[in-house]
Amino acid sequence: MTVTEIRPRFQDVSAKPAASSPNVLFRTRVAVRHELAPGFIRLTVQCPELTAMAWHGLDQRIKLFLPKGPRLPQEYHAGLSERDWKALWRAQPVETRPYLRTFTIADARPGIGEVDIDFFVDHAHGPASRFAQSASVGDELVFSGPLGALDHKRKGVQFVYSGHAEMLIAGDETAFPAMLGIHRQLPESVSAVFVVQAGSPELASWMGERLAGRQVQLLAEPRQMHEAATHWVNTAERTSAYAWFAAEHQVIGDLKRQFSVRHRRVQLQAQGYWNRRGRAALS
Numbered sequence: 305m306t307v308t309e310i311r312p313r314f315q316d317v318s319a320k321p322a323a324s325s326p327n328v329l330f331r332t333r334v335a336v337r338h339e340l341a342p343g344f345i346r347l348t349v350q351c352p353e354l355t356a357m358a359w360h361g362l363d364q365r366i367k368l369f370l371p372k373g374p375r376l377p378q379e380y381h382a383g384l385s386e387r388d389w390k391a392l393w394r395a396q397p398v399e400t401r402p403y404l405r406t407f408t409i410a411d412a413r414p415g416i417g418e419v420d421i422d423f424f425v426d427h428a429h430g431p432a433s434r435f436a437q438s439a440s441v442g443d444e445l446v447f448s449g450p451l452g453a454l455d456h457k458r459k460g461v462q463f464v465y466s467g468h469a470e471m472l473i474a475g476d477e478t479a480f481p482a483m484l485g486i487h488r489q490l491p492e493s494v495s496a497v498f499v500v501q502a503g504s505p506e507l508a509s510w511m512g513e514r515l516a517g518r519q520v521q522l523l524a525e526p527r528q529m530h531e532a533a534t535h536w537v538n539t540a541e542r543t544s545a546y547a548w549f550a551a552e553h554q555v556i557g558d559l560k561r562q563f564s565v566r567h568r569r570v571q572l573q574a575q576g577y578w579n580r581r582g583r584a585a586l587s
């Protein structure tokens with residue numbers, strides 16, 4: 305396990321509000337690169353403007369910008385609103401515009417302008433996992449996230465807790481940062497089952513340990529997600545139940561069909577986090 309660290313302290317900086325969307329660009333630098341577990345890399349990034357970012361925890365997402373050239377053009381400046389960065393991005397030829405990838409904020413310390421992002425990198429590498437694998441302290445990482453002053457609707461959070469008595473939280477390695485965020489904020493009184501799917505037994509048990517105090521089921525294969533969900537639905541009381549799923553697109557598609565046809569009483573939040581069919585070369 306390797307840890308490289310520099311932690312400068314920032315003074316509080318109030319970023320200027322953007323026009324309409326709460327999302328703006330943050331131009332951060334890698335301060336720490338830490339191998340959390342086999343196949344999982346944590347990057348801690350910093351910039352003064354992060355003291356003004358909205359941080360809700362749970363499954364809050366951000367959009368990373370990975371440049372195709374050596375660095376992201378200066379036009380993508382700190383504080384640029386979502387409307388403006390989208391216009392800029394769409395106007396660029398596909399050969400040069402940055403790759404966009406969605407990730408979860410694993411943890412944040414807005415008081416000192418710091419955010420942690422956990423990358424699962426144990427697969428055919430795309431730009432985001434390549435960046436995490438080779439990142440060094442001082443490297444730039446730009447992302448779009450919500451500015452606190454404008455974020456009245458918890459932008460980027462999909463998990464909804466509204467008093468459900470029973471819950472199923474299920475996902476694979478890429479969903480694990482979000483699952484941990486939910487675990488941290490979910491009242492202990494809620495009867496929640498966490499279903500974790502991981503390709504390696506070592507990683508599965510590491511993930512299970514981090515969910516201490518919860519009912520956890522570890523799965524080795526994505527197709528077992530379907531069986532685990534069926535079992536939960538059949539054994540839960542389902543007076544007021546909520547299921548949250550995140551995994552590969554096809555797996556999620558099957559689960560959505562299963563719930564929309566057979567388990568309509570369960571409130572469902574499900575999203576494909578990655579696609580085994582891959583992407584077009586430059587997207």
Ligand SMILES: Cc1cc2nc3c(=O)[nH]c(=O)nc-3n(C[C@H](O)[C@H](O)[C@H](O)COP(=O)(O)OP(=O)(O)OC[C@H]3O[C@@H](n4cnc5c(N)ncnc54)[C@H](O)[C@@H]3O)c2cc1C
Nearest residue numbers: 407408423424427428430431432433478577578579580582
């Ligand atoms: C809301 C949301 C939150 C997310 N949060 C996180 C997070 O916190 N941490 C995290 O690691 N991921 C997270 N993901 C998933 C992440 O965005 C994808 O895994 C993404 O494809 C990684 O980008 P890349 O550039 O490395 O690979 P890509 O360029 O997208 O893909 C390259 C190749 O790798 C394959 N691939 C991608 N992911 C996997 C995988 N998990 N297993 C096997 N093969 C894969 C693709 O099929 C493709 O062939 C999240 C996704 C969403 C939608």
